Every structure is written in structure tokens, then in C-alpha cells.
Amino acid sequence: MRECVRVILCVIMLFSGLSMRAQNLITQVKGKVIPMNLDISKWKTTNLIFPYGIKSVDRGNQDVLVQKAKGVENILQVKAANDTLKETNLTVVCADGTLYSFIVHYLASPSQLNFSLGKVVAQSPWALFASGDNNEAKVNDLATALGHKRPVIKNIRASANQIGLRCSGLYIKDDVLYCQLELENNSTIAYTVDQLRFYIQDQKKAKRTASQQLQINPLYVAGNSAQIGSRSRQNIVVAMPKFTIPDQKFLVIEMMEKDGGRNLLIRIRNHHLTHVIQL
Incomplete structure (x- = not known):
């Protein structure tokens, strides 16, 4: 008789435990996605x-x-x-x-x-998403927000034929490097961008040999990088995977005009990246 009572009590406790676990699982549900x-x-x-x-x-x-x-x-x-x-x-x-x-x-x-x-x-x-992955939406939103920040770098720039290209800020967050660029057109003719390239290149180029270039593909570009209107200035932010620049090399940012010759490039050296702003 006592054995039967023990068995019944064990069964009751077992089902009670399962019920409590089920309730705990239910309380973890955040809500419903309404189709x-x-x-x-x-x-x-x-x-x-x-x-x-x-x-x-x-x-x-x-x-x-x-x-x-x-x-x-x-x-x-x-x-x-x-x-x-x-x-x-x-x-x-x-x-x-x-x-x-x-x-x-x-x-x-x-x-x-x-x-x-x-x-x-x-x-x-x-x-x-998996640990270490950069959420595309967060990268896009941050790049867009950085486009409105005031310049923090003044000496990385190039200008010719009334066109200007300037790196005005370097930032990093979660293994993504954000480069803030200022594009300026002081002429009366609109500037259509054919290419905006980013690559690492040797500082010294041997005669009659091609300089090796390591292309860097942006993750995202925030802002209008297709055209610079006449007598206008605009900011864009380019998000790239983080990198460092080896000795005797530099990062080249090159902007080329479509059907025109107003091409510009600026160079960023490793010591600029060591002062990048952590977000």
C-alpha cells in the first residue's frame, strides 16, 4: 500500500515539474507576429x-x-x-x-x-545574427548619421580645376571603418562621378613596373556619391572592413569624372588610422 502511494506521489511530482517547465517556456514568448x-x-x-x-x-x-x-x-x-x-x-x-x-x-x-x-x-x-557579423542595418544607420558630423581632419585633401576632395573624419566601430568625405564643386559645371576607388598602394613605384594595388570594397556608402552639383558641397560616408596600412604603403582614395578629366586622389597613411575615433 505504501509503495502505491509512493508511486502516485512520484507521478504527481513528475507531471507538476513538466507543467512548471512548460509554463516557464510560455512566459519566455515575446509576443506574436501577426501575418x-x-x-x-x-x-x-x-x-x-x-x-x-x-x-x-x-x-x-x-x-x-x-x-x-x-x-x-x-x-x-x-x-x-x-x-x-x-x-x-x-x-x-x-x-x-x-x-x-x-x-x-x-x-x-x-x-x-x-x-x-x-x-x-x-x-x-x-x-x-551570428556573433561577429555586422548587422547591415546598423552599419547603414551609423554611416548616415556620421555624414552630419563636423569635420575633425583638415590636412587630407586635394583640389584641382575647382573640384575638391577631402577626408574630414575617420571613425571605427565593431570592426568597421567609417571614412567621412567632403566633395566640393566650385565650378558651374556639374561633376558626375564615374569611379570612387579605395586601394592600398606602394609609396614608391619602381620604373617600368606596375605598382601593386590592393582593392578595398566598401560595405556601404551613405549620401550622394554619384554627382556633385555646380557650386555645391556635400558629405558622404564610406563604411569599409577595418584594416591597417603596412609600412611603405598608403591608402588611396581616387575620384574620377565620367567623360571628363577632373580626377583627384588623396592619400591616407598608417599614422592617420592610429588616430581614428572609436565610436
């Missing part, structure tokens, strides 16, 4: 425009056809493979960690084909 209804057609393409680049897309049904718009990162094009598509879902995760959820229905002629989406229809942030 948005989305009508798609076999005959028309629906465009979903997100505020940041698309990192992940999951379709509940293979008859939902999706692709990123050519050449861009934040527009998802959606279409139905056939007119027998049954109700399903679509999940999209963006670079800032926001998760977007859609309930997808088939409709031969949707009344709306283009959706500009923001954080109003997303719970942000739900996604956490």
Missing part, C-alpha cells in the same frame, strides 16, 4: 518593398514563386506558379532582424501589386 494577407496571381507580379536587405525567404508551398528584383537587395517579387494555389504562407527576414509573415491566397487579379513595408507590420528585432 499580413497577401493576394498573388499567376498573371501578375507582386512586389514587396522592405526597408532593409532581404536575408532569408521561406515559402510554405513550392507553387509560390519568389525572387529578388535584379540588382537590388530589398525588393521581393512574388508570383503564383498556377491558378490552383491553395492558401499557404511566406516568411521573410531582413538585415535589421525584422521578421515579416504573410498568409498567401490566390487571386486572379489582385487590387494591389506593390507593398511598401515597414516596422509597422513587423515585430523588430526577432532575428539575431
